[in-house]
Amino acid sequence: MSDDIAEHYRQIISALGEDPNREGLRDTPKRAAKAMQFLNAGYSQSLDEIVNGAVFESQTDEMVLVKDIELYSMCEHHLLPFIGKCHIAYLPNGKVLGLSKFARIVDMFARRMQIQENLTREIADAVQEVTQATGVAVVIEARHLCMMMRGVEKQNSSMTSSVMLGSFRSNQATRQEFLMLIN
Numbered sequence: 001m002s003d004d005i006a007e008h009y010r011q012i013i014s015a016l017g018e019d020p021n022r023e024g025l026r027d028t029p030k031r032a033a034k035a036m037q038f039l040n041a042g043y044s045q046s047l048d049e050i051v052n053g054a055v056f057e058s059q060t061d062e063m064v065l066v067k068d069i070e071l072y073s074m075c076e077h078h079l080l081p082f083i084g085k086c087h088i089a090y091l092p093n094g095k096v097l098g099l100s101k102f103a104r105i106v107d108m109f110a111r112r113m114q115i116q117e118n119l120t121r122e123i124a125d126a127v128q129e130v131t132q133a134t135g136v137a138v139v140i141e142a143r144h145l146c147m148m149m150r151g152v153e154k155q156n157s158s159m160t161s162s163v164m165l166g167s168f169r170s171n172q173a174t175r176q177e178f179l180m181l182i183n
């Protein structure tokens, strides 16, 4: 698989007019293949595996917020990175999720070919599935290199996407509290 990807990179380098045999590029197909596999490792993970049973009984029903989880993903249109941060809140319903698992869930879905809206939705659905929470809110703020390095070449625009489930959708005060806490 890795060799296969490396061979394709060799061909791409060649098609771009470079010499894949010159010293600096000799190992590049192999490195690029390895990097690309890392950036797409989310396809071979499952929610069960990354959560690893770290769901704990708790009587708290107050909002839990995990803020500023850094995020690196690749846009599925150009295969260029988008970079930003993710905020996740939920209202526990008898159980809480291990803190590190929020970052693991973000990475599992970010390390796939994505658009920001779908990434946001997949993270929210996953948190809902493992916690059975009364409500889940996810906000992602990101900058897309496909907008910066090429195309419209806008350096300062960022995109915010959100998904509100359960109480965050139905209860204005809950949503307001969340938005106030992340701003």
Ligand SMILES: Nc1nc2c(ncn2[C@@H]2O[C@H](COP(=O)(O)OP(=O)(O)OP(=O)(O)O)[C@@H](O)[C@H]2O)c(=O)[nH]1
Pocket (backbone or CB within 6 Å): 075, 076, 077, 114, 115, 116, 117, 144, 146, 147, 150, 151, 152
């Ligand atoms: N909604 C959304 N759009 C995205 C995301 N990532 C990239 N895009 C957009 O996907 C669109 C693809 O448009 P196309 O016209 O098919 O491709 P293109 O000619 O390369 O587009 P330009 O970027 O405008 O040069 C562009 O408008 C991108 O900005 C994302 O996460 N969400």
Ligand SMILES: [Zn+2]
Pocket (backbone or CB within 6 Å): 075, 076, 077, 078, 079, 080, 144, 146, 147
């Ligand atoms: Zn793009």
